C-alpha cells in the first residue's frame with residue numbers, strides 16, 4: 001500500500017511540475033515578464049524589489065559582482081514558485097550572446113520555453129539563435145509578443161515573420177485590439193472574451209475589464225469606435241475561417257507555437273499567457289539514455305549537472321552544482337552514485353537557491369532543480385543516480401570561437417593559479433588546448449565567447465587571489481580531426497597560413513583556423529582529412545550539423 005501511495009504521490013508531483021526558460025533578445029522584456037510571473041506566484045517577497053528603473057533594481061538573479069560591473073546577466077538562477085496547483089520552475093537564461101554555451105546548458109534542463117518578442121522589432125538575432133537551440137532539442141515553444149501598447153509591426157506581420165524566419169507554425173491564442181495609442185486590449189479566442197487595456201505600469205495586480213462574451217459586445221461598443229470594432233470582428237472571423245485547428249501534438253513536438261500578445265510592463269496579457277502556458281506545456285517527460293527512455297516516475301533518483309556556479313555568495317566562497325532531476329524522488333542527505341567517478345556521494349547541503357537567498361531542501365521531484373553546495377567533484381554534464389545503468393549525455397562541448405593565453409602575473413601565486421584553473425577546467429568554464437610544438441608555458445584556453453575568459457580571471461582573483469593577464473590569440477574556428485589521423489601526420493601536411501595543429505585536454509587532435517575562409521581552403525586542398533565541429537562522443541545526433 002505504501003508503495004502504491006508513494007507512486008501516486010510521485011505521479012501527481014510530476015504532473016504538476018512545469019520547468020521552463022524564457023528566451024529573448026536583450027531588451028525584449030524577459031526580466032519584466034519574469035517579475036510579473038513571480039508576482040503571480042507570490043514569490044516577490046523573496047525576489048526583493050523587482051520593479052523600478054533597471055539600473056536600481058536588484059532582481060533575484062542579480063548577485064554576482066561581475067554581473068554588476070557589466071550590467072548584464074551572465075549566470076543562471078533557478079526560480080521556483082507555486083501557482084494554482086502547479087509547481088513552477090523558471091530557469092533564467094543569460095541574455096548576453098557570449099554565453100550561448102551556458103544558455104544551451106540551461107536549455108537542456110527545461111521541458112519548454114517561452115520566447116519573448118518585441119512587437120516593434122520582431123524576431124531579432126539572439127532570439128533566433130536561442131530558438132535554434134530549442135528546435136534542436138524539440139522543445140515546445142510558446143511565444144509572447146510584448147510591448148503591444150506601443151506602435152508595432154502588427155499581429156499578422158509578426159505571425160508571418162515567425163513562420164517565415166523561424167520556419168515555425170504560429171497559432172494566435174489571443175488577438176490584439178489595435179496597437180500603439182490605439183491599443184485597446186486583447187481578444188481571448190478560446191474563451192471568446194475581450195480584455196480591455198488600461199496602462200497600469202505601477203499598479204501590478206489590477207485586473208482588466210473583461211467582456212462576458214464577444215457576442216454580447218456591449219463593452220466592445222462602449223470601448224471601441226464603430227470602425228475599430230468592425231475591423232476587429234472581421235479579423236477574428238478571418239482567423240476562424242482560416243480554420244487552422246489548434247494542434248496540441250504539433251506544439252509538443254515544437255512544430256507549432258501558441259502566440260500570446262500583451263504588455264509585460266503593464267502586466268497585461270501576462271495572466272492569460274501564464275494560465276494557458278501552464279495548462280498546455282508538458283510536465284517532465286522521459287529522457288533518452290542511448291536507446292532507453294528513462295521515465296520520470298521511475299523510483300530510482302537520477303539527474304545531471306547542467307550548471308555550476310561559483311562565488312555566489314561573497315560571504316562564503318563556495319560553488320554550487322545545479323542538478324536537474326530527471327527521475328525519482330530526491331531526499332536530503334541521500335547517497336547516490338556519481339557516474340563519472342564511480343564514487344558514492346552524499347547529496348548533503350542541497351539548497352533551493354533564489355538569488356542570494358537559500359533554504360535547505362528536504363525533498364524534490366523530477367523537473368525540479370537542486371543546488372548542491374561544496375562538492376568539488378561534480379562537473380558539468382555529470383550524472384548522479386541511484387541506478388548505475390543511467391548515464392545522461394545531455395551536454396555537448398561547443399567548438400570554441402576565441403582563444404587566449406592566460407598568464408599568471410605573480411610567480412608567488414603560481415600554485416593557487418594552477419589549482420584555480422584546474423578547478424575551472426573541471427567545471428568546463430573554458431576548454432584547454434595544447435598547441436603542437438609549443439612548450440605550453442602559459443595555459444592556452446578556448447571559449448565560445450570572450451566573456452568566459454573574464455569569468456575565469458575574475459574567479460581566479462576573487463577565489464584564488466591570483467591575478468592574471470590575458471593574451472588573445474587570433475584563431476576563430478575549431479575543428480576536431482577524425483579518428484585515425486595523428487598530430488604528427490597533420491603537422492607534415494600543407495597548412496594554410498593562419499592554421500595550427502593542437503590537441504584538446506583529452507589528447508584528441510584539433511585544427512585551429514583563422515576564419516571560415518581559411519577552413520574552406522584547407523578542406524578544398526585536403527578533402528581526405530575529416531574535420532568535425534564537435535569532439536566525437538559529445539555531439540548528440542541532433543547537433544551533428546547545427547551551430548549556435
Ligand code: G4P
Nearest residue numbers: 026027028029030031032052053054146147263264265266
Ligand atoms: P530583457 O530582460 O529582455 O533585457 O528586458 P527588460 O525586461 O529589462 O526590458 C527592457 C526594457 O523594455 C525596459 O525598459 C522595460 O521597462 C521595457 N519593457 C518591458 N516590457 C515592456 C512593455 O510591455 N511595454 C513597454 N513599453 N516597455 C516594456 P528600460 O528603459 O530599459 O528600463 P527601465 O528603466 O524602464 O527599467
